[in-house]
Amino acid sequence: MNEFKYPNLFKPIVLGGTLFRNRIFASPTGFMDNGRFGDMPPEAASYFERKAKGGAAAVTLGECKVDAMYGCISPNSIHLDDPLSRNSFCRVIDAVRRHGAVCSAELSHSGNRSNRVPGLSDIAYGPVDGFDSGDGYGEGFKFFEMPEDVIWYTIGQYAKCAAYAKSYGFGMVTVHGGHGWFISQFLSPKLNTRKDKWGGPDIENRARLAVEILKAVRKAVGPAFPIEMRISGSECYDGGYAIEEGIKIAKQVEGLVDLLHVSAGSHEVEEVFAVTHPGMFLPDGCNVHLAGEIKKNVGCPVATVGALGDPDLMEEIIATGKADVVEIARGLIADPEIPRKIRTGREDDINTCLRCLHCFSILHTTGQFYCAINPEAGREAEMNLAIPPAKKKKVLIAGGGVAGMQAAIICAGRGHDVVLCEKTGKLGGTLLCEGDVPFKQKLAKYLARQARKTAEAGVDIRLNTEVTPEYAEAEGADVIIAALGARPVKPPIPGIDGANVLSAEEAYQNPEKAGATVVMIGAGLSGVELSIYLASQGGSKPPGRKVTIIEALGQISHGGNHLHVKALNTEIKKHGVEIIFNTKALEVTAEGVKCEGPEGVKALSADTVVYATGQRPLWDGAERLNLCAPEFYMIGDCIAPSNIMNATSMAFATARNIL
Numbered sequence: 001m002n003e004f005k006y007p008n009l010f011k012p013i014v015l016g017g018t019l020f021r022n023r024i025f026a027s028p029t030g031f032m033d034n035g036r037f038g039d040m041p042p043e044a045a046s047y048f049e050r051k052a053k054g055g056a057a058a059v060t061l062g063e064c065k066v067d068a069m070y071g072c073i074s075p076n077s078i079h080l081d082d083p084l085s086r087n088s089f090c091r092v093i094d095a096v097r098r099h100g101a102v103c104s105a106e107l108s109h110s111g112n113r114s115n116r117v118p119g120l121s122d123i124a125y126g127p128v129d130g131f132d133s134g135d136g137y138g139e140g141f142k143f144f145e146m147p148e149d150v151i152w153y154t155i156g157q158y159a160k161c162a163a164y165a166k167s168y169g170f171g172m173v174t175v176h177g178g179h180g181w182f183i184s185q186f187l188s189p190k191l192n193t194r195k196d197k198w199g200g201p202d203i204e205n206r207a208r209l210a211v212e213i214l215k216a217v218r219k220a221v222g223p224a225f226p227i228e229m230r231i232s233g234s235e236c237y238d239g240g241y242a243i244e245e246g247i248k249i250a251k252q253v254e255g256l257v258d259l260l261h262v263s264a265g266s267h268e269v270e271e272v273f274a275v276t277h278p279g280m281f282l283p284d285g286c287n288v289h290l291a292g293e294i295k296k297n298v299g300c301p302v303a304t305v306g307a308l309g310d311p312d313l314m315e316e317i318i319a320t321g322k323a324d325v326v327e328i329a330r331g332l333i334a335d336p337e338i339p340r341k342i343r344t345g346r347e348d349d350i351n352t353c354l355r356c357l358h359c360f361s362i363l364h365t366t367g368q369f370y371c372a373i374n375p376e377a378g379r380e381a382e383m384n385l386a387i388p389p390a391k392k393k394k395v396l397i398a399g400g401g402v403a404g405m406q407a408a409i410i411c412a413g414r415g416h417d418v419v420l421c422e423k424t425g426k427l428g429g430t431l432l433c434e435g436d437v438p439f440k441q442k443l444a445k446y447l448a449r450q451a452r453k454t455a456e457a458g459v460d461i462r463l464n465t466e467v468t469p470e471y472a473e474a475e476g477a478d479v480i481i482a483a484l485g486a487r488p489v490k491p492p493i494p495g496i497d498g499a500n501v502l503s504a505e506e507a508y509q510n511p512e513k514a515g516a517t518v519v520m521i522g523a524g525l526s527g528v529e530l531s532i533y534l535a536s537q538g539g540s541k542p543p544g545r546k547v548t549i550i551e552a553l554g555q556i557s558h559g560g561n562h563l564h565v566k567a568l569n570t571e572i573k574k575h576g577v578e579i580i581f582n583t584k585a586l587e588v589t590a591e592g593v594k595c596e597g598p599e600g601v602k603a604l605s606a607d608t609v610v611y612a613t614g615q616r617p618l619w620d621g622a623e624r625l626n627l628c629a630p631e632f633y634m635i636g637d638c639i640a641p642s643n644i645m646n647a648t649s650m651a652f653a654t655a656r657n658i659l
Contacts, residue, residue: 006311006342008318013057013325015258015301017224018171020057020102020325023318024339027261027305027327028062028106028174028230030078033367038068038079040088046380047369048103049095051332055339059096060104060174061089066161067154069121071109071182076367080105080161086168093169102171104228107158107217111182112143112191113268125150126185127192127199151198151209154182159216166221173221175213175257178232179276180266183210187231187249188266190239203245207252214256228303229253230261233290236272237265243290247297254298259325261303262291270566271573277330278307279567280355280439285313292322303327309334309352311342333359333369333377351449354442357563358645365560372644373446375406375652390414390659396475397421398467398625399483401429403636403647405450407481410655412457419475420459423466427451429485431644433508437533472628479658480629482622483651486615486637491521495588496611504530504612511537515607516545519593521585523551525559527612528568528579534610535575548604549579550595559643615641631658 004010010022031044051059064080065071072079079085089105096103112126125146132141146154162173177183185191186209192199199206210229217227231253233246241249250260264287265276278286284307291304303325308314314326332338335351342350351373358372371377395411397404400422408420426432428447435444455461465471472480488503490496500515504526507514511534520531531547551557556579558565572579583597592606618638626632633654636647 005345006315009311009315009326010343011318013301015172015228016226018102018226021100022055022057022339023325024056024314025058025303025325025327026051026056026060026332027329028060028176029329029333029369030063030363031061032074032076032363034076034078038065038077038082039085040078040092042091043381044088045092045095046384047378048092049099050336050380052096052099052101054332054336055343056101056328056332056336057339058102058104058172060106061092062106063108064105064161064165066107066109066157070123070125070150070154071111071114071157072120073110073113073115074117075120080107080164081157083164086164089168089170097169097171102226103169104172104174105161105165105170106174106176106230107161107165108176109154109157109182111185113181116141126182127194145194148196148198155209155212155216158213159220162217163220166225172226172228173217174228174230174261175217176230177210178230178263180268183213184232184266186210187241188235189241189245190235203248204252207249210249210253211256214253218256226258227256228259228261229257230263232264232266232276233262233287233294234264235266235269236275237269240266240269243293246290247294250294250298254300257300259301259303260294260298261305261327262294262323263287263305264290271570273563274357274567274570277357277360277563278355279357279564280442281567281571282307282355284308284310285317288317288322295321295323301325305329307355309338309350311347311350330355330359333371334374349449349453352442352445354446354644356561356644357567358561358643361561361563362645364562370645370649373648375649387656388659390416392416393478393658394476395419395479395481395658396467396472396477396629397481397483398472398622399429399485399636399638400424400427400461400463401483401485401636401647402431402447402450402644403485403651404429404481404483405454406648406651407483407635407655408454408459409450409457410652411658412459414656414658416479416658418457418459419462419477420454421462421465421467421471423464425463427454427461427463430505433505437508437529439533467625469624469628472625477629479631479633480625481654482625482632482634482638483636484618484621484638486617486641488611489614489616491585491611491613493521493585493588498588498590498609500590500607501588501609501611504610507534507610513608514545514610517606518545518547518608518610519604519606520547520549520610520612521593522612522614523549523553523579523581524557524612524614525561525564525568527610528556528572528577530610530612531577532568532571532575535577544575547575547577548606549577550583550585550593550597550604551579551581552584554581561643617641
């Protein structure tokens with residue numbers, strides 16, 4: 001027998017009466033591009049199928065709502081309680097099951113977060129009456145204490161939907177009891193202050209809803225059908241419960257489930273959103289300790305989730321008994337082949353999730369999971385369609401940044417002769433300046449991995465080579481792809497060329513040049529992340545630098561990645577970074593910055609001034625190459641400065657369509 005590096009990860013596990021082929025499960029994710037009546041389009045089947053094809057043992061459809069009347073947060077929620085949605089569920093189930101994975105349905109209810117957008121019922125129930133003005137929908141939202149008859153009605157909805165799920169062909173159900181949703185609201189001592197048997201200080205009362213739901217679900221599906229339950233091991237915020245009470249909750253339900261899925265936090269509380277969905281500032285496996293503590297105290301199998309993807313870490317988790325199953329959500333969007341790559345010794349090729357939260361943010365705005373570093377994510381149905389074979393061409397790519405490397409890899413894979421020219425001495429582009437930032441190490445590894453994959457693809461890489469029109473014409477390429485990128489915009493402010501001024505790129509490359517006090521001009525993602533980096537040097541508290549950001553607009557300019565801002569806000573508070581909004585820089589002086597805001601003109605003292613005021617696309621350089629080959633394409637930031645996702649997806653599509 002061959003020596004196997006990760007034997008514990010690939011040891012099958014039996015839950016209920018079902019065999020799961022390994023210990024890597026695809027954690028629940030929703031699919032928001034649904035019809036108004038909760039049915040999923042054919043593209044949903046391709047999205048979930050891709051994870052099964054990649055080797056996950058279980059693939060869970062997230063946010064399957066058990067009650068269309070009182071439990072939905074969006075008109076596009078998946079309605080598991082409507083039997084007319086059966087066909088779309090069966091399409092997904094077949095797509096997952098035919099690849100040897102178990103398809104699970106996450107039974108979910110939004111509780112007091114329900115019905116907050118037009119098109120839904122105007123009534124929402126939670127443990128107690130309340131009012132929330134923080135959603136941005138109108139002037140606020142009122143919710144009501146759920147009466148006991150509605151509690152029992154809702155318990156019945158869980159049971160009915162579990163029965164539907166089993167009859168459709170789902171191989172497991174996952175009862176969502178964490179993250180601030182309905183069951184979690186009843187479990188929370190802060191949110192559930194009821195005076196009856198369904199709440200209050202007694203954990204048995206607060207857990208009663210969960211227990212009754214699990215009893216009803218078990219009765220509906222029978223003794224051998226696997227039931228998974230997700231809980232937050234700790235709510236991770238003041239007033240919420242900690243791990244000690246998480247253990248008590250686990251002990252209340254352990255005899256009613258086949259797998260206890262231990263997560264953390266509440267995505268309805270901003271300061272812990274990026275704990276529930278770990279951001280780039282947290283270490284790998286940041287929530288594993290919660291599962292480990294619960295595992296010590298219960299007799300049922302336990303799953304862990306959160307910032308997982310490193311094969312050695314996941315193997316260690318299973319081998320040491322911290323958990324019996326590891327679950328991955330965003331990591332399998334970035335690379336659905338993780339299980340297969342680990343099993344076949346290709347772990348160095350894993351496209352590791354950056355934890356940038358871009359996929360989650362864009363899901364809210366487009367209904368699709370588009371990934372920063374996996375251009376196939378959200379386009380799985382397209383990838384199932386064959387395209388014509390390419391006629392071999394010579395392709396010259398100008399620029400070795402994110403877009404240029406992605407284009408080179410795809411073009412070479414299609415059989416073209418590819419020359420990639422980069423005017424500096426290293427592939428990676430402007431993002432290389434962030435390589436030493438601790439919370440950007442996954443980005444640095446991504447750039448290095450792309451550079452390696454470019455070389456392995458057989459691309460002719462020419463460093464320290466600028467593509468001029470003369471150079472391009474001498475190469476005689478059939479296709480030229482301009483991926484020249486963009487350069488920092490220097491704001492037209494008096495004093496901006498002073499000796500105490502750095503661009504964001506310079507500050508990233510040489511942070512030691514920044515003094516003890518810094519004023520950052522610009523609160524885009526680059527400026528805010530750089531401010532956190534500078535402030536964190538020397539520790540999370542003084543003697544770290546004092547950084548103040550001034551921003552002309554009224555909020556952080558997130559470029560569409562609004563959920564990453566939640567993680568940023570936590571770090572901003574942690575490191576004492578101050579942001580002054582609606583304030584314009586007027587002049588840079590030797591003492592700092594003169595600026596104008598709502599309170600008039602004032603001076604901010606600083607040893608160093610850094611500007612992060614956007615990027616200028618290199619249109620001119622690209623335009624000069626326009627007529628140097630029969631085919632010409634511009635991709636990435638040289639068209640319009642944007643983000644990694646736009647660069648990789650544009651490069652992927654352009655290169656794939658060169659025939």
